[in-house]
Structure formats: C-alpha cells, structure tokens
Amino acid sequence: MSLSDAMKIAQANFANTALQTAVVSKNMTNASNPNYSRREAVLVSTSYGATIATTQRVQNDALLKQNLVSISKSVGQDTLLTGLERMKTMLGGSAYELSPSTYLSELWNDLQTFADTPSDLSLAQSVITSATDVANSLNTISGSLQKLRSEADADIAASVSELNRLLSEFKTYNDQVKLATATGGDANDALDQRDKLLGQISSIIGVSTVVRANNDIALYTTNGTVLFETLPRTVTFEPTRSYTAGTVGKAVFIDGVEVPAGTGGNTSASGSLPALLQLRDDIAPRYQAQLDETARGLITLFQESGQPGLFTWMDGGTQATNVPGGLTTGLAAAIRVNPAVLSSQGGDPMKLRDGINANQNTGNEASFSVLLDGYLKGFDANMTFDPAAGIDESTTLLEFSTASVGWLEQQRSAATTARDDKAALLSRTQNALYSASAVSVDEELALLLDLEQSYKASAKLVAAIDEMMTALMNMTG
Amino acid sequence: MSLYGTMRTGVSGMNAQANRLGTVADNIANANTTGYKRADTQFSSFILPGTGGAYNSGGVNTNVRYSISQQGTFTPTTSSTDLAIDGGGFFIVQGSDGVEYLTRAGAFQKMSDGTLRNAAGYTLMGYPYSSSQDPTIVINGFDGLSPINMSGGGQVVTPSSSGYLQVDLPNTTADGETLSTSLVAYDSQGASRKLDFHYTKTGDNLWEVTVTYTPPGSTTPVNMLAAPVEMEFNTSGQLIAPNPAQLVTEQEAFGGAVLAPLTIDLSGSTQVGVTALGADGSINGSGPSEVIDYQVSSDGIVSLKYANGDLIPKFRIALANVQSPDMLSPLPGNVYSQSNDSGVIVMGYPGNSGLGGIVSNVLEDSNVDIATELTGMIEAQRNYTANSKVFQTGSELMDVLVNLKR
Numbered sequence: 001m002s003l004s005d006a007m008k009i010a011q012a013n014f015a016n017t018a019l020q021t022a023v024v025s026k027n028m029t030n031a032s033n034p035n036y037s038r039r040e041a042v043l044v045s046t047s048y049g050a051t052i053a054t055t056q057r058v059q060n061d062a063l064l065k066q067n068l069v070s071i072s073k074s075v076g077q078d079t080l081l082t083g084l085e086r087m088k089t090m091l092g093g094s095a096y097e098l099s100p101s102t103y104l105s106e107l108w109n110d111l112q113t114f115a116d117t118p119s120d121l122s123l124a125q126s127v128i129t130s131a132t133d134v135a136n137s138l139n140t141i142s143g144s145l146q147k148l149r150s151e152a153d154a155d156i157a158a159s160v161s162e163l164n165r166l167l168s169e170f171k172t173y174n175d176q177v178k179l180a181t182a183t184g185g186d187a188n189d190a191l192d193q194r195d196k197l198l199g200q201i202s203s204i205i206g207v208s209t210v211v212r213a214n215n216d217i218a219l220y221t222t223n224g225t226v227l228f229e230t231l232p233r234t235v236t237f238e239p240t241r242s243y244t245a246g247t248v249g250k251a252v253f254i255d256g257v258e259v260p261a262g263t264g265g266n267t268s269a270s271g272s273l274p275a276l277l278q279l280r281d282d283i284a285p286r287y288q289a290q291l292d293e294t295a296r297g298l299i300t301l302f303q304e305s306g307q308p309g310l311f312t313w314m315d316g317g318t319q320a321t322n323v324p325g326g327l328t329t330g331l332a333a334a335i336r337v338n339p340a341v342l343s344s345q346g347g348d349p350m351k352l353r354d355g356i357n358a359n360q361n362t363g364n365e366a367s368f369s370v371l372l373d374g375y376l377k378g379f380d381a382n383m384t385f386d387p388a389a390g391i392d393e394s395t396t397l398l399e400f401s402t403a404s405v406g407w408l409e410q411q412r413s414a415a416t417t418a419r420d421d422k423a424a425l426l427s428r429t430q431n432a433l434y435s436a437s438a439v440s441v442d443e444e445l446a447l448l449l450d451l452e453q454s455y456k457a458s459a460k461l462v463a464a465i466d467e468m469m470t471a472l473m474n475m476t477g
Numbered sequence: 478m479s480l481y482g483t484m485r486t487g488v489s490g491m492n493a494q495a496n497r498l499g500t501v502a503d504n505i506a507n508a509n510t511t512g513y514k515r516a517d518t519q520f521s522s523f524i525l526p527g528t529g530g531a532y533n534s535g536g537v538n539t540n541v542r543y544s545i546s547q548q549g550t551f552t553p554t555t556s557s558t559d560l561a562i563d564g565g566g567f568f569i570v571q572g573s574d575g576v577e578y579l580t581r582a583g584a585f586q587k588m589s590d591g592t593l594r595n596a597a598g599y600t601l602m603g604y605p606y607s608s609s610q611d612p613t614i615v616i617n618g619f620d621g622l623s624p625i626n627m628s629g630g631g632q633v634v635t636p637s638s639s640g641y642l643q644v645d646l647p648n649t650t651a652d653g654e655t656l657s658t659s660l661v662a663y664d665s666q667g668a669s670r671k672l673d674f675h676y677t678k679t680g681d682n683l684w685e686v687t688v689t690y691t692p693p694g695s696t697t698p699v700n701m702l703a704a705p706v707e708m709e710f711n712t713s714g715q716l717i718a719p720n721p722a723q724l725v726t727e728q729e730a731f732g733g734a735v736l737a738p739l740t741i742d743l744s745g746s747t748q749v750g751v752t753a754l755g756a757d758g759s760i761n762g763s764g765p766s767e768v769i770d771y772q773v774s775s776d777g778i779v780s781l782k783y784a785n786g787d788l789i790p791k792f793r794i795a796l797a798n799v800q801s802p803d804m805l806s807p808l809p810g811n812v813y814s815q816s817n818d819s820g821v822i823v824m825g826y827p828g829n830s831g832l833g834g835i836v837s838n839v840l841e842d843s844n845v846d847i848a849t850e851l852t853g854m855i856e857a858q859r860n861y862t863a864n865s866k867v868f869q870t871g872s873e874l875m876d877v878l879v880n881l882k883r
Contacts, residue, residue, distance in 0.1 A: 002846030002848060002849060003846060003847065003848040004508070004550075004842075004845070004846045004847050004848070005550050005846070008550050008552065008842065009550075012552075012553070015553065175784075179769075179782070179784065182782075182788055184772070208755075210756075210757045212759050213759070216759075218757070218758075218759070220658075220755070220756060222753065223753040223754070224656070224658065224753040224754030224755050224756055225657075225658070225754075226658050226659045226660075226756065229659065229660060229661055229758070229759075230660075230661040230669070230759075230760075231661050231669055231671070233659065233671075255657070255658075255659050255673075256657060256659075256673065257657050468848070469847065469848070472847075472848055472851045472852070473851070475851075475855060476851055476854060476855055476858075
C-alpha cells in the first residue's frame, strides 16, 4: 500500500457514494409510485480488492404472485357485481318495485276485485292496465337484459384488444429483462415495467407465471392456457353487435383454447374477461329464461280453449295463435296484452269477463265470473317450469316470479360478500407487498445521512493525502 | 593513480545516481500509464583489488530492475473492453510488425475492423471459437492465435434443437377430452414456429400427445409427429412411459427453411388432481437478432451480446506467463518480450493456475507510488551532489599536485 493507492481508494469511495446517493434519490423520487420496487446500492468486495456498488432490486416473488392472484379475483368479482347491480337497477332498485313480480301481484289484486264485481267496467279497465304493466315490465327488462349482454360483449372485445396490446408490450420488457439478466446489465427498470404489466394483465385474466432461464417469464392463464411464452399468443374474439334472447355470444380463444366463463355468485372468474363471459353467457341468459318462463306462465294461465287469451305474443311480427308448450326463448320480449281487450286499439275490456276468442257469457249476465274465477284459481295452482330457469320447477306463477327476484338478490348478495372478502384480501396482499418492496422515505433519509458522512470522510482523507504530498514536494524544493 | 581513481569513482557514482534519477523520472512520467511497471535501480560495488598499502577505488555498477510481477491497483471504467488481469498472467498482443508481445495494458478499444487495440497500438490476440467447445491451446507458443474480432457479422439465428415440457395433467379429465398448450420454436432461418401440443386422454392414466403446427393463414394443422406418443402414468401419477421420457418431432420444411427435429424432454410430467392443465416448458433457439454489445467474462470468453439476450462466444482470450516475469525485457508501449533470463512462455486460459482472471470494465494502474519516487529522487539528488564533491575534491587535489611544479 502506498499514498497513491490510498488516494485511489478514497477516490473510489467518491464514485460509490455518488452511485449510492443516486439510488437513494431515485428511491425518494419514486416513493409514491406503486409500481416501483425499492433499489439498494450494495457495496461488495471483489476478488481484486476494490469495492464497487451494485444496484439490487428488492422483490418478493411469493407476495408478487399472491398479489396477481388477488388482483384478478378482485377485478373478476367487481365486474360480476357491477353487472348484477345493473340488473338490480333494471328491477327498480332496493325494493324491486319495477320487477314483473310486483306488477304480477297488482294484476292478481285487480283481478280479484274485478271478479267480485264483474259488471264494473272501470275495474275491468284497471285489470287491463295492470296486465299491460306486467307485459311492459317483461318487455323492458328483457330488452335491458339483452342490452347488458351486448355491452358485456363490447367490453369483452375491448378487453381482448387491450390484452393483446399488453401482451405485446410484455414481450418488449420481458426481452429487456432477458437481455439485461443474460448480459449482467441493469434489468431493474424493465422489471418494474414488467411487474406493472403483469398487474394489468391479471386484472383482465388470471395468470400464473413460470420463470425460466435468464429471468424469462412464461405466462399461463389459471386454466393452463399459454398466454405468453417467448412470444405473445393471440387472443381472438369475434364481437356480436346486437343481442336478442336467442343470440349465443362468441367465445374468446387464447392460443386456440376457449376461455371458460366464471361460475357462481362468489365467482370463480379470475379477471374481468371470465366475469364478463359469465355475465353474458350465464347470468343474463339464466334470468332471461326466468322472464321467458314467467311470460309463458302468464300466457298459459290466461289461455282460452288452447288459444292465447289476455296475454298473447308476437311470433315473428304476427300475433301468435298458439300457447307455447315449453321454454320459448325471447318470449318475455314478445309478450303483449291482447289488442282485443285494449280500448285504445278498439278492443273491449269486458271481453276479459266474457271470453276473448269466443263469447262464453252467452246469457250476457252482468255477474258472469266463471272465467275470472278460473284465472284466480290458476294463480293458486302449481305450474311446471323449465329447469333451465334454475329455480323451482313446480310452483305457482306468483311464487315463481318472486323466486326469480330472490334468485337475482341471492346472486347479488353472494357477489357483494365475496367482493368485500376479495377486496380485503387484495388490500392486505398489496400492503404486504408494499411494505416489502416500496420505498420508505424515513429509511432513505437515514441512509442519506450515512452517505453524507462517508463522503465527508473520504474528502478528509483526500485532503490529508494531498497535504502529505505537498510536504513531500516542498522537501524536493 | 589513486587520485584519478577517486575522480573516476566519483564519476561512476554520479552516473549511477543519474541512472537512478532516470528511472525515477520515467516512473513519475508514467505514474498514470495503464499497465506500466515501475523501474528500479540496484547498485553493486565494483572494487578493484588493492595492492599492499595502496587502495584503488573502483566504482558502482547499476542494475536496472522492473517490478513487472507486482500488480497495480484497479480503476473502474465504463468501457466493457477495458480489461485488467487479476493475477500473474499477461495479455498476448500483436504489434503492427506482426510479432506477439506480452502486456498488462488492457485499455482496449474496438477498431473499425472489429479488432481490439490498446493505447499503444497493440492488438489483442486470442483463440477463435469454432463451436461451443473451448478452442485447443498451444502451450508453449503463439501458434493458433488470431486477433480477437468483435465484428458481429449481421443477424444471427440459433435454430431450435431441443426443449422440455413438463405438464400437470388433470386426472379428472374425461376420456377423449383434449387439453392443449404450446411452445415457440425457431426454424433454420429464425422464423418463429408455434408448436401446439395436444394431450388427449385415452384411458385411466393414459394420454396421447400430438404436436401440430398451423402455418400462418391456414387452418389445417400440420402433424409434427410420425405417430402420436402414448404417455402412461403410474398410480402415483408419475410418468412411466415413454421411456426415455421424450418425444422427437419430424423435420419440417417451410419454403427454404427447415425446422430441425426437436427432442422434447417430457420428464417431470405428472397426472394429478388439479382442475386445469399446468405447463412449464421451453424450446431453445432464437430468432434473428443483431449484435448490440459484447462481453468479456472473467475466464476470458469474448461473447457477442445479441438483442434477444443470447451470448454467443466468439473468442477466448489467452494469457501467457513466464517463469520469471520480472526478467522480461520491456519494450516501448508497455509490452514485454521473452528474454534469455525470463524463461519460456507458457500459455493458458484465464483462471488457470497462476494466470489469474480477467476483469472487465477495470484498468490496472501503474504500480508507481509517487511518494516513494519523490523520496528516492531526493536521495539520488543528495547522493549525486556527494559524488560530485568527491570528483571536485579529486580535481582540486590534482590542481594542488600540478601546482607543485612551477
């Protein structure tokens, strides 16, 4: 060791301290950046005796993976809940006052009153009004439901194009990470970007990561489909613009494998994509089936001698003349009050008492209530409903329509509870992740003080060596 | 006689100190020269045999030595072609005269022709890689060495040849159901070819694997296996067939390019109670990518860094040493050549015993210490003065002697 060596070592410390300070300042700048992982400048002794600072990135792979899972579960649940909330709004909100079951019970009340006083035209009129309300409610909700499906379809299309974009961007940063890792460069910034993209991708679809040589990541969906492996796999989807009850939405394919929809109110969907598929292909069609069965129940209940009575339906532009025998998709959108009883269309409300297709009150009695009593009895009798509706298969019409509301409410409340749980899990994992990898300004400041001292000490050293050299020079004078 | 002798001795002493001052001057001048090794003077007495009562003053012999084997401190730099040797070896460089020399000065720069030249204009030599195996070395000579050339030669493609694919197949899958995954391979011209792997369950613990490739713009998959491969698992879900656990795809031609037969290692695949296919796989190879940088590893392998992250070794830097490095004869430009006393040159790779390793982004400073040189200089100055006094005294005495006769 010599004076020159001592000078060199002190100089090296300047460079190291400068690098460490740069890292601290970068950390502080990114203190509020959620996608930033704290860097640490570490001094290492090398085999040739020098000390150099290398930058390391604090990361916790286990927490990161857990965070990705939490993100996709939480977003999936949120997406489903938003859809269910919208369905609830269609039914009028908390009291479900716009639901078919509300109007149906009004119709039943009015019908009872009318049956007690069958001669009263105004009572007949109010039955017809209630019947119109029921039909309108079924039409409106069915329409809104299909609108929801077409919007979900549009959202799926948007998610798919976003996913494709994210995956190609993921390739850019994954390649940078691979290159930097292979060649011993600084991969930290690319890693930040890649982790951020992972978060964005997992909000669309749940992913699991497999780390390969050189920190190269392969992405698989939670169903094991390859999403990214060296190259991004294409995600394809053919959007359907308009929906009717019978429209079957197209599936989303990742690498040629269909993306399965989520199931249940506490959905199994990971990410928004499976949740949107569940909404479009499971929840909405299921509720549509319930509406269709309610409509069929109404037409069946008010039928007269095998032909539609008070309620009829439009079969492709013309008024149908038959009573549907089983689940008829789209019936809720097609159900109408028979124009024969609508005074606005030249009909006679009193035909409800006397018979629409054939006059059964041949004696023209003012208190003829055979038909009306029959209808009321029908309200009390059990009917058979299609299992596709997913609720009671043998029950009365009123109970069926109430159960339909109950079914929706059950899905919604399950989704709400699950949303709270999943959001709590997300915030917990995020907290854990941040406390492991985010920047703590206090710590950085403390470190900065240390660095300042170290820098000052080196400066002192250099000054001392300089003085010694000067003394030597003066000696040669 | 003795007065003249004294004067000659004084001159000899002055010459010796002048030599010493010369080395000091060189050392100080080269205090910041990369790889410079300080010169030092040692003196030996030159005494004439005395006869009886007469003393014949002799003189002093100067012996210049070089601290070649003493390693200097390291200074970090930002250039990856700045190299230093941590250990006893020497770089082998070639001068413009085509002769190989040894040096410790590793401040190399990439020249327009791709060669690495240091500040003194010497070109770094090494053994070229013809394959991934280490080039053979000639132990006692410079045969087989060629200038290290960093020029990349455009795009480079590494066609795929093998890979692995571990899958966890869900045991709940119904017979006849197919699960798929895919891996990317590269053909001989570097185009990516996505291979789809289809696993069809054929019975209890039995699966059939097919590999297909669907050309772009086509919907008809091309079968990549001569026959589907049967996979069989034992009761604990471990793969027992095929044995060895691998499949080999057929060679496939795409226009002028060829996708070579790929050996895919299937070992580690299981059939377990999971609900969805789990896969972990990779196929080697890389698409066309250009050189973006180069890297010198501590064992002297000069690799080109390609944009896809691959490192392809091109050369291996050889190091040389002699039995007595301090006896090497120094030549201008911080280079040394073998001398009679140094012993023969022994070649080796960095990391071989005694040669040391190569450090990139670092330069070796000169091993000159200014303080030592300055104190030496003062000493030389004083000694020179003292010797001049001896001469002066001799001269004055001669004067007295000559003045005896008027």
